[in-house]
């Protein structure tokens with residue numbers, strides 16, 4: 086018989102800091118509330134997932150591969166042909182007017198690309214290789230809340246880059262912020278800048294070329310030539326496909342010359358979320374090597390089979406076909422939710438929002454002084470009406486305003502979105518008295 090008393094594991098800093106992700110709470114509430122319509126989850130449209138393509142792709146892979154290599158471990162950086170196809174796609178998006186692709190540029194981008202378990206893993210690798218607890222990362226305002234959780238989990242401090250009243254990057258204010266940070270002796274701890282640039286989660290906004298170039302100039306002028314992370318998770322989900330190409334990514338604009346750059350993208354939202362394949366493109370050899378070494382410790386290569394399916398999707402044109410379906414579906418869903426909010430009178434209750442031109446989210450600002458947090462009267466009123474949203478306060482690196490909300494139109498049908506929107510407005514009306 087073992088007479089040793091049970092002992093408790095002693096955790097590392099990461100283990101101690103780790104809290105349940107906000108999404109767990111949202112999912113739990115959704116499960117525990119019968120009849121609830123959730124506008125919270127960032128999931129994709131179920132009915133349009135490419136089921137037929139995937140079964141055909143599996144058959145095609147089985148027929149063509151004589152050594153079933155796709156069922157074997159792959160390489161740490163991922164499948165070369167998939168990386169090549171992604172590199173060619175990115176080069177085309179960044180320079181849409183170029184008719185003859187520059188092969189040497191595409192090859193360089195391929196070499197800079199590494200496949201990951203969703204782009205989420207690339208974000209984690211980036212911060213893990215750059216930051217110690219106590220370090221600082223500049224983030225957009227509002228920002229992707231799972232990235233903010235990741236920073237907290239690693240003990241890293243998020244500082245929001247200032248925005249003006251229209252939520253555009255406020256470059257003079259950013260310059261003052263950086264100069265003040267330097268004056269306080271914090272420059273050594275400032276390790277990276279992160280932003281979601283296209284049809285953002287949560288704001289739905291796309292950063293303009295002027296904003297991005299202004300950001301590069303401001304960082305340079307203040308002596309902050311630091312690693313820059315562009316999260317382009319929703320770039321492919323612009324309702325007008327040309328919109329993904331209207332603003333070049335950081336790898337396609339020479340203003341970023343000299344900065345260590347990481348561009349992250351994903352094939353989850355634009356194709357099949359469950360395959361969980363994303364990628365990072367990092368031309369900086371040292372940073373990329375460090376990330377790949379750590380990736381080797383995580384998993385020494387993302388799922389080869391899922392990558393092989395996506396390689397097939399890119400090379401056969403199935404990704405583009407799927408995207409044209411998704412763009413139609415999501416713009417219809419956006420319209421359904423927006424139209425309900427308007428017709429039910431939300432704007433008259435002091436709420437405002439911008440119509441996003443892509444992505445999965447409406448970002449709403451409520452009347453000044455309203456509290457939309459998890460434990461607020463407003464949140465309870467929404468649950469009583471049978472609708473759930475993401476409290477906007479989760480999406481701020483610091484100083485969260487209390488009155489913002491993220492609504493996702495990815496999952497529900499247009500009819501269910503109309504009902505969910507009506508419920509949301511009923512709750513807003515109750516709170517307004």
Ligand SMILES: Cc1ncc(COP(=O)(O)O)c(C=O)c1O
Nearest residue numbers: 203204205229286318351353363
């Ligand atoms: C802005 C943003 N970046 C990255 C991700 C990660 O996506 P994935 O890991 O599925 O590629 C998401 C997912 O919701 C996101 O919204």
